[in-house]
Amino acid sequence: MTLVSFIGSGNVAWHLAPALDNTDFAVREVYSRNPAHASALVDKLYEAEVKATLDFSTSNSHVFIIAVSDDAVESVVQEIILPENAILVHTSGSLPLDVLRYAATPDIGVFYPLQTFSKSKKVDFKEVPLFIESENTETEKILISMAKAISKHVHKISSQERKAMHVAAVFASNFTNHMLTVSQEIMKENKLSFDWLKPLIAETVNKSLTIGPENAQTGPARRGDFETLDKHMEFLQQDESVAELYKVISQHIVDKYHS
Amino acid sequence: MTLVSFIGSGNVAWHLAPALDNTDFAVREVYSRNPAHASALVDKLYEAEVKATLDFSTSNSHVFIIAVSDDAVESVVQEIILPENAILVHTSGSLPLDVLRYAATPDIGVFYPLQTFSKSKKVDFKEVPLFIESENTETEKILISMAKAISKHVHKISSQERKAMHVAAVFASNFTNHMLTVSQEIMKENKLSFDWLKPLIAETVNKSLTIGPENAQTGPARRGDFETLDKHMEFLQQDESVAELYKVISQHIVDKYHS
Structure with missing residues (x-):
C-alpha cells in the first residue's frame, strides 16, 4: 500500500483522489487553502484527513500530488515541507516538470490526466x-503503476510534448465548448430552443471522431459559399465580437480548403 | 401514397430521399446536374428513375424537393417546369421561403432538416x-405529415427564425468541427496521436449537453490564467493564423467571464 497526499481540492483532485482511494494508492491527507473545500473532498474518501498546513514533515505518505491552479503551483513548491524520500508531482497540462525543481526532493514528476x-x-x-x-526511473515506475491502477490509457510524455498537447486540448475542448455557448446565446436571443441543436451537435462530434474532422467538415465556409457567409455576417452585425469570431473562423476554414 | 421528386443528389438528398422512400411519400424521380450522381442515389431507392431534365410537366409527383447547394436554388426555380398543383420546397437552412416565389406554383414551402x-x-x-x-395551410399540412413520417422532431418556424438558427448551427457544428481539425493538426505537427484527445472531446460535448455549455466551460481563458494564455500564444507563434484563432476565441471567453 502506497500512501498519497493531495495539495488542492479543485476539479482535478475532486475526481482523481477518490479514483486512487479505491486502489493500492490510498489517500490519507488533503490540504487546501480553503479547509472547507478540503473537508468536502475528505468526505468522499475512506481514511483521509484534512491537513491544515503545508508542513508534511511527519506525514506517512510517499506520493504528494499538487492539484492546484497553474499559477499557485510555484508558491506550493516554495512552502511545502516533505518527509524523506517523498515523490512530488503536479497534474498540470501546461507547466513543465521544472517548476518542481526547487522542491526539497529529487524525486519529482508529472501526473497529467487529460x-x-x-x-x-x-x-x-x-x-x-x-x-x-x-527523469528518475524509480519514480517513473511508481507513477506508472499508480496511473495503471486507475486508467487503461497510460503514456510517457515529455514537458515539450505535453505543452503541445495542452494547446491542442484547448482547441479540442475549451474552444469547442465555447462554440456551443455562442450557439446557445444566438438561439436564446432569438427565442429558439437550444435543445433543437442537440442532435446536430452530438452527430457532428460523433462523425468527426469516426471519419476524422477534415472529412467531416461541412457548412458555408467549407463550400466556399460567400453569399451565405455575407448574409450571416450581416445577421450578426449587432454583436461585434460574435461577428469577429464568425469572420476569423470562417476565413480560417476558407483558407484551408480553398487556397 | 404521395409521390415525390428530388432535384439534387448531394448530401441532404442522399439521406432524405431513402428515408422518405420507406414511408407513404415514395420517391419516383431524381434529377441532378450530374446524372451519374442521380443514378447512384436512384440505386438506393425502390422505384425511382433518373430524370434527365428539369421539365416535370408530365410527372406524377405531387411534392418536388429542391436539395441543391444554396447558390444553385435560384437557377433551379427559374428552369423547373412543374405539373399542375405541385408543391415545391427547398431544404436550405439559410434561404428564405421567398426564393421560391417566382416558381410557377403558389404552393411553396421549406423542409429543412437540421x-x-x-x-x-x-x-x-x-x-x-x-x-x-x-404560408398555405394545405401545403403546410402535407409537409408536416411528410416530416412526421420520417422524424420524431417536427417544428414550424419562420424564415427569419430559420436564418438565426442556421447561424447558431454554424457555430454549433461547423465551427466546433473546425476546432477539432485545428487540434488534430497541432497533434500531428508534434508527432502526437489525435486518439489521445478523443475521450476528452467526447466528454466535453457530453458534459456540455448535460449541464449546459456555460457551466461546462473550463480552461485557461475561463480561469483568466493569462500566464498560460501567453505561453500558448508563444508556442503558436510559428503559425500566424492558428495564433489569431487562439487569441480571438480566448479573448471572447475572457470578456464573457471576466468583465
Whole structure:
C-alpha cells in the first residue's frame, strides 16, 4: 500500500483522489487553502484527513500530488515541507516538470490526466488518458503503476510534448465548448430552443471522431459559399465580437480548403 | 401514397430521399446536374428513375424537393417546369421561403432538416429535427405529415427564425468541427496521436449537453490564467493564423467571464 497526499481540492483532485482511494494508492491527507473545500473532498474518501498546513514533515505518505491552479503551483513548491524520500508531482497540462525543481526532493514528476473535470459531473477514470513524466526511473515506475491502477490509457510524455498537447486540448475542448455557448446565446436571443441543436451537435462530434474532422467538415465556409457567409455576417452585425469570431473562423476554414 | 421528386443528389438528398422512400411519400424521380450522381442515389431507392431534365410537366409527383447547394436554388426555380398543383420546397437552412416565389406554383414551402450530412456516414432520421415553413395551410399540412413520417422532431418556424438558427448551427457544428481539425493538426505537427484527445472531446460535448455549455466551460481563458494564455500564444507563434484563432476565441471567453 502506497500512501498519497493531495495539495488542492479543485476539479482535478475532486475526481482523481477518490479514483486512487479505491486502489493500492490510498489517500490519507488533503490540504487546501480553503479547509472547507478540503473537508468536502475528505468526505468522499475512506481514511483521509484534512491537513491544515503545508508542513508534511511527519506525514506517512510517499506520493504528494499538487492539484492546484497553474499559477499557485510555484508558491506550493516554495512552502511545502516533505518527509524523506517523498515523490512530488503536479497534474498540470501546461507547466513543465521544472517548476518542481526547487522542491526539497529529487524525486519529482508529472501526473497529467487529460480530461475536462467539473465537480458536478461524474467521470469514468478508466477512460481518462494519463500522461507521466519523470527523469528518475524509480519514480517513473511508481507513477506508472499508480496511473495503471486507475486508467487503461497510460503514456510517457515529455514537458515539450505535453505543452503541445495542452494547446491542442484547448482547441479540442475549451474552444469547442465555447462554440456551443455562442450557439446557445444566438438561439436564446432569438427565442429558439437550444435543445433543437442537440442532435446536430452530438452527430457532428460523433462523425468527426469516426471519419476524422477534415472529412467531416461541412457548412458555408467549407463550400466556399460567400453569399451565405455575407448574409450571416450581416445577421450578426449587432454583436461585434460574435461577428469577429464568425469572420476569423470562417476565413480560417476558407483558407484551408480553398487556397 | 404521395409521390415525390428530388432535384439534387448531394448530401441532404442522399439521406432524405431513402428515408422518405420507406414511408407513404415514395420517391419516383431524381434529377441532378450530374446524372451519374442521380443514378447512384436512384440505386438506393425502390422505384425511382433518373430524370434527365428539369421539365416535370408530365410527372406524377405531387411534392418536388429542391436539395441543391444554396447558390444553385435560384437557377433551379427559374428552369423547373412543374405539373399542375405541385408543391415545391427547398431544404436550405439559410434561404428564405421567398426564393421560391417566382416558381410557377403558389404552393411553396421549406423542409429543412437540421443535421450534418455526409454520404459516408449513416444518419438516424427519426432523431433529425425537421423545420417546416409554408404560408398555405394545405401545403403546410402535407409537409408536416411528410416530416412526421420520417422524424420524431417536427417544428414550424419562420424564415427569419430559420436564418438565426442556421447561424447558431454554424457555430454549433461547423465551427466546433473546425476546432477539432485545428487540434488534430497541432497533434500531428508534434508527432502526437489525435486518439489521445478523443475521450476528452467526447466528454466535453457530453458534459456540455448535460449541464449546459456555460457551466461546462473550463480552461485557461475561463480561469483568466493569462500566464498560460501567453505561453500558448508563444508556442503558436510559428503559425500566424492558428495564433489569431487562439487569441480571438480566448479573448471572447475572457470578456464573457471576466468583465
